[in-house]
Amino acid sequence: MMANSGTLALAAWLLPALSFLVLAIVYPLRRLGKPAAWFSILCAGAAFASAVMAWRIQSVAAHPVHLVWPWLPSGGKTIADVGVLVDAQSTIMLCLVSLVSLLVQLYSVGYLHDEPAPAFGRYYAYQSLFAFSMMGLALAPNLLQLFMCWELVGLCSYLLIGYWYQRPAAARAAVKAFWITKAGDVGMLVGIVMLYRLAGTFDLTELHSLAATNALPLAGLSIITFCLYLGAMGKSAQFPFHVWLPDAMEGPTPVSALIHAATMVTAGVYLLVRTDWLFALTPNVLLIVAWVGAFTALLAAVLACVQDDIKRVLAYSTVSQLGYMMTAIGAGVAAAGFLHLLTHGLFKALLFLGAGSVIHAVGSNDLPNMGGLARRMPQTATVFIIGTLSLAGIPLFGGYLSKEEILGAVWGAHLTGPFLLLMLVAGLTAFYMFRVVFLAFFGTPSPVARVTHAHAAHASHAHGAHATTAGTAARVAHTDMHNEAVVEGAHVNETPHAHEPPVTMLLPLWVLALGTMAVGVMSTLHLGVGRVLLDAPEEAAPAWLTPSAVGVAVAGILLAWLTYQARLINAASLAAAFGPIRSAALRKFWIDDVFEGIYGVVLLGFSRIVGWIDRYLVDGVLNVLSDWTVQAGDELRGIQTGKPQDYVYGIGAGVLVLILLMRLVF
C-alpha cells in the first residue's frame, strides 16, 4: 500500500462503511448473526491497522494532509468539500475510535452471545455505521461534513440505546437522548450557518487561517461560538443537557462503553478542540465553558455517589469527566482537554467493559446484589481496579497526567472557582469509584445475589449462571428472584456461579488495561508520551499542585475504604451527615423534574392551546364551509333530472347564451 497518511486515513474511514453497507444490503448475512459479527470485526481491525499507520506517518509529518473532493457545487465554486483532513489530532482520535470500536465489537461477541441471530446482525450493522460516522467526524475537513457525521453518530446512539426496543425504558431513553442532543444540535447548525455568513467558508483550515490573521470580524462571533458550544453541550452532556446520558445506560453495556463513554460523548469536546482558535477569540464564551464544565463535573460527581446501579455510577462519572475536559478548554488549554479525552476514552471504556463483565456474571446492575466478586473473577477485578485508579488520577495510571494537566491549566488561567470545584471533584471521583470497587469486588456476597444465581441456574438448566445475561430476561428474572428469595429462602445454592467471562470479553479488557497502564507509566515517568501525543507547551503548574491533587484522591479512596470496607464509618451516618444533599441527589437535583415540568406545563399547555385552536377555530371554519357546500349541493341536485332530453335542452340553452354573449359583449 502507498505510504500516504491521507489514503490510510481514508481507508480507515471507509472500511466500516463497507461493513455497514454489506451488512445492510446482504440480508442473509445479517440474519446469520455470527458471520456478520466477524465480518464487521474484520473491517474494524483493518480500520484500526490503517488508523495506526496513518498516525505513525502523520505524527512526524510537517504538514496536515488535506484530501478532499468537491461537494455541493454552486456557481463555479464548491460550497463545501467532502474528504479527510489528516493531522496529528485527527489521526490520534481516529486511533482511539477505531481501537475502542474494534475492542467493543470483539467484546460484544461474548457479551451478547444469547441474542437471537438477526438482532445480533443488526447490532453489528449499527456498530459499523457508528464507527464510520465517528471517524468521519474526527477526520472532517469542514464544519458541514462534521455536522453531518455528528448527526449520524446521534442516530447511531439512538439506535443502539434502543437496541432492546421491546423494553419501554430503553425506547424511552433512546428518544430522550435523541431529543436532548437534538436541542443542542439546532443551536450548532445555527452557529455553523452564521459562521458561513461571516467567513464565507465551512473549511476548517481556511477558517483557521482567517482567525490567525485576524480577518474574522469579532462582532457577533460570541453568539456563533456560543451556538457551537450549545451543540457540544448536548453531545457532551453538559449541565443542563446531561440528563440523557444516565438514561442512555439502558443500551447494552458495550454500547455504553463505546458511545457513551469513549467516543461519541467526547465529540463535543473534540469539536471545541478542533475549533479552539475560534473560541480563543471569544474569551467570554470560554468563561461560560469553564464554569459550566466545572459545575457539571461537581454535580455529576455528587450524583454518582448515591447511585446503586453500577452503570449509572459510571455514566455520571463520564459526565463529570466531560466537565473536566470542558473546563480545560474553557481555560484556553484545549490540548489538556484533548489529552484527557484520549486517556479517559481508554480507561472509561475499560471500566464499562469491566462492569459489563460483572453484570454478565451476576445478572444484575445493582451494587447490593454484588460483593465478593474479586475471588470469583480475579481478572475482571484487576482490570477494573486499574481503570478505577486511572480515573482517580493516581500516578503511574492512565488518567494521572491528563488530570494534572487540566488542573494546572485551570489554575494557570486564574480560574480559582472552577479550580476548587475540580479539586473537590477529584476527591469525590476517587470516593465513588472506590465505593463501587469495595461494594462489588470485596466484602461478602449478598444473599440476594446468591439466590439470584441459584435461581438463574435453576431457571435454565443448560447454561448455568450466565444464561440470563443482560437484557430483558435478566431484568424480569431479577424481580422474580427477589420475590422468590422472600418466599422460599431454602432455595439458596452456595455454589459460586459468577465466573470469569469468555476470552472474547477478557481480551479487550486486558488490551485496554495494558494500554491504560502503558500510557500512565510513560507519562508519569516522563517518557515523553505527552509530547508525542500533543504539541502542547509545557504548563508551568505550581509545585504544590501534584501532591495536593493526588492527596485529595487518596483521601477519597481512604474515605471509601473506611466506609465500605473497614466499616469504621457507618455508611448510614455518613449519609445522614449529608442528609439534604443526599436526598436532593437521589432526586437527581430535580433537574429531570424541571425538564418534565417544562415539558408537562409549558409544552403540553402550548399544545393544548394549539389543539383547541385547531379543533374549534380551524376545524370550525372548515366545517361551516363544508356544510354550506353540502347544502348548496342538496338544493341544486334537483336540476339533474337524469332524462337525456333535458340535457339536450341544457346544451341548446348554453349554445344560445354563448352566441348571445359573442354578439353582445365581444
Place this chain on the structure above:
Amino acid sequence: MGLQPYLILSAVVFCIGLFGVTTRRNTIGILLGIELMMNAVNINLVAFARYNGVAAGMVFTVFTICITVTEAALGLAIVILLFRVRRTVMADHLDLLKG
C-alpha cells in the same frame, strides 16, 4: 345555384334532427335524430367546400361519415344492452342519473 339553398336545406335537416332528439321517447329515435343532425353538418361541409374550392371539406365529410357509422353501431349496441338490463328503451324511464 348559390350557397344559400344548401344552407337552408342543411338548416332544415338539422332542425328536424334536433326536433327528433328532443321529442322522441324511444332511444333509437333519438339516435336517428342525431344521425340527421350529423348529415346536416355534412351537407354544410360539402357545400362550403364546393363554394370555396377547398378539398379539405370533402375529406372531412368522409371522416364524419365514418365516425357516424361507428357511432351508430356503438349506439345501437348500447341500446340493445340497455334493453337486456332494463327491459325498456324509453328515454324517460332511463333516469338513473337523477339527482
